[in-house]
Each structure stands twice: as C-alpha cells, then as structure tokens.
Amino acid sequence: MLLILSKVIEYCKKHVVLPDGDSSSSSREELKAWDAEFMKTDQSTIFNLILAANFLNIKNLLDLGCQTVADMITENQWAFE
C-alpha cells in the first residue's frame, strides 16, 4: 500500500495546478506522454491506483486508470484475473 500511496503522490505532484491557473511547467503533450509511462505497470498496481483514486476522489487519476483498463479491454489484451 505504501508503494501505491507514493505513486499517487507522484501523480499529484506532476499534475499540480498553480494558483494563477496555469498547469505545471510541462505542456499538455508532455503530460500525456508522462501519464502513458506512469501507467506502464502491472495489473494489480493499476487496480490499486484506481481504488486509491476512487477513495481519495482524485478524478483525473481515476479516469486515467479507467481509460487504461478500457483501452486494454477494447484491444482484447486484458486477461481477467
């Protein structure tokens, strides 16, 4: 669980929105690429990230996790455990 929490914090730090409304230093494309890399992990970590984001009510992370699983379902890569 400690690993998951640290990953959630890592995500939130990357996606921080500055007080003046601008997002962090990265551009949208860079963020998308970072998100894709972030999600390249094992199934159980993805599940736990979804659970954590759901519990902590972090919509962006929840949607990212769900979209990742959805993409795998659509491409028939998901082996249900």
Next chain:
Amino acid sequence: MKMLPEECVANILSFTTPADTFSSASVSPVFRLAGDSDFVWEKFLPSGYSRLISTSTHRNFSSKKELYRCLCESVLIDNGRKIFKIEKLSGKITYVLSARDLSITWSDQRHYWSWSNRSDSRFSEAVQLIMTDWLEITGKIQTGALSPNTSYGAYLLMKVTERAYGLDLVPAETWVKVGNGGKKIHTSYLSCLDDKKQLMKRLFYGHREQRMAKKEPRVRGDGWMEIELGEFETGREGEEHDKEVVMSLTEVKGYQLKGGIVIDGIEVRPKR
C-alpha cells in the same frame, strides 16, 4: 478485477464501447451490474437525445440502457420527415431523410412526380417519377446532428419500376459538399443494365469495359436499392461549429425523358 467496486467498473466500461459493454456482462455479476448502470449508458447515448425523445415518443424509460435499445430501433422524428437510429454496437448515429424532406426539382408538379403512400416505404409517403428530362435531387443535414469523428456515406434510397425508361442511357452525377469545402463528383447509372444490354455494351466497347468503371445501384436487404452519393467526415465534438452537408444527384445532361424511378429518401450512415 473482482475487488473493484461497481462504480469503478462502470467508470471503466464508460470508456469502452457499447459492444464491449454488452459482451462483458457475462464476465461477472459486478460487470453485469455495472454494465446495466445509467452512468455507463448516459455516456453512450448521443448528445441531445433528450430533445429527440421528447418530440417522438411519450414512453417512460426505466433506465438509460432501455432508452439506448429503443433508439437502436428506428425512431420517426421531425413530424415524420426523418428517421433517427443508433447502431447498437458502436452507438453511432444514422439518419434517413424522407423524400418529403428532400428538394426534388418539379416534384410539386403532378404530371412529373407522383406522391403516394406505399406499403414498402419507411415513411408515410414516397415519390415516383412519371416523366422528366431534368432530374435533380438534393438533401441537407447538419454535421452537428451526427456522431463526431466519423466517416459517413450518403445513399439515395430508390427503386426502379417495371415500366421505367430512359434511366440507363446517361449516368447521373452525384456529389457531397460539407460547409465551404469542395465537391468531388462521382457518376452512377440510375438502374442496373440487364444482361442483354450488358452484352451489347461489352461487344461495343470490347475489353475496355466502360460500363464496369461506372457505378450502379446496389441492392439492399430491405427490398430497396441505393446509389452512393458520396462520403464525408464529421469533425471532433465541439472543435468546429456545425456545418451544412449538401448531398445531391443530378441527371440533366441527357436530354431524353426518364421515368419510373421511386425515391424513398437519403440515408446518411457511418461507413465501416
């Protein structure tokens, strides 16, 4: 996956397709429950569906999934002038414009065109050509009414009666234009040549097979034929404002009189 709560599974399914959601119902009870939830089907329903439903039917729907299934059957809208439908597996929108909804030159003149209630029509009336030398049929639709990010084809729904004449001499021109874009003109014959005429054409043109290069009407599964008018793409949702799509078929270059073609409307459907 069974440790994920239903709302998470529903969130996941909402990012897939109606096809995936239908087939995932057999995975587990959680998937089945999530796959039935309004949250998921609200995402798959086309935007603006509530306006469509309120004008066409007064049924009460117990769930968004039931409403989705209802829209997969054809729904008459706009005072019976159009048909709206969504494809079950993809959720993409199809429209059929009735003959009344089209602009057909001289169709108000009863010596040239005859309107009638036909049992084989999908609308309350279809129109049959009695006689004209100027055949011009045009339909219009807004891209905003269709599904975004989709390749669409426009098809003229028609039939040829037994006593038709003048339809297979000169091919018609068809085109589709979106907004201020250009139009690509295609040609198609209005009827299929019978075998005898096909043989004569082949003898005349030899191996050049001129006839094969031009399109002919295609037989559909519902007893009608269709002529493809052209194709177009819809843009991303919200990215560009609504554009008008104009779809047209004209046969005005041949000076011969033509008759015996029946028009049921124009179907605008996603291309595979």
